[in-house]
Amino acid sequence: MIILGRKEEGQTHIELEWQYQNQSGNTLKSFLKQHGISHRMFLSLRATGDFRVNDRSVTSNVALHPGDVVKVSLPAESSDPNVVASSQPLDIIHEDANWLVVNKPAGLTSVPGPSNRQDTLVNRIKGHLLAEGSQDLRPHLITRLDRFTSGVVLVAKHRIANSLANQQVMNHAIEKHYLALAQGAFDDEHGLIDFPIGKQDDEIKRHRMAAGQSAKTEYWVVKRFSDYTQLLLQLHTGRTHQIRVHLSETGHPLLGDQLYGGPLDAGIDRQALHACSIKFYDPFSERFVQYEAPIPNDIAVLIDRED
DSSP states (O other), rough: OEEEEEEEEEEEEEEEEEEEOOOTOOOOOHHHHHTOOOHHHHHHHHHHHHETTTTOOOOOOOOOOOOOOEEEEEEOOEEEEESSOOOSOEEEEEESSSEEEEOOOTTTOSSSSTBEEEEEEEEHHHHHHHHOOOOOOOOEEESSTTTEEEEEEEEEHHHHHHHHHHHHTTOOOOOEEEEEEEEEOSSSSSEEOOOOEEEEOOSEEEETTTTSSOOOOEEEEEEOOOOOEEEEEEEESSSSTTHHHHHHTOOOTTTTOOOOHHHHHOOOOSOOOEEEHHHHHETTTEEEEEOOOOOHHHHHHHHHHOO
């Protein structure tokens, strides 16, 4: 269980609570590791937080016994003064004390950068958090999308959720599906594109490279048109531009994808790529959850086309 907004001597804390059910002798540190608290997160907790067993302050090496109530608390993260809040709209799919799942529109940059520091997805999330009176004002984007890719983005609302989610990212345990419209016809109804990708010097574009990072994209043909194909894709790795590179290098660039050679006269003015769903294990509710983002109009028009 997680409790946000707990106040103690004027300080706002995040608090996690578990009841220990295993055999005696397990240390608190080992128990927390079993519950997904990474070594880095543990060091942060030890430096700024508080460990309690049965409401008594303890060290991380204390031995636990069945029925013990374990509590971990740490201060909420303060606002980053370099990130301004934006009041522009935020399309929220789901929100609870730990997670924010949003539908990012095409054209909106995910994080502030040299070309845009005023109105990115992070700026809008900060504005939303301020408006709802949140004490944690440093949103952590677990998944990111290219500027002109639309769809679902998972955000951790505090650093414990961020640590737990990033371990799932490292283990490729977060299931992400994309809808895409790719040029041409596919021979197979289902396939796996598997070759490494990388970049040359400071070039934005990625390429098929033997010395690049391993990248795997699984696809299913959903619908065939005369000059393009609707695909459902699942990422088994999370490389920059992965879907765009894999499809382009196999002769099927995304419609509207100028950077990777996609046709620009197909009726869409950005790459036809939409993050349609995400599934992950929520360690706070101890269950798998899945969220979906509706198909945007510019892609829906092409899907509904009659050949």
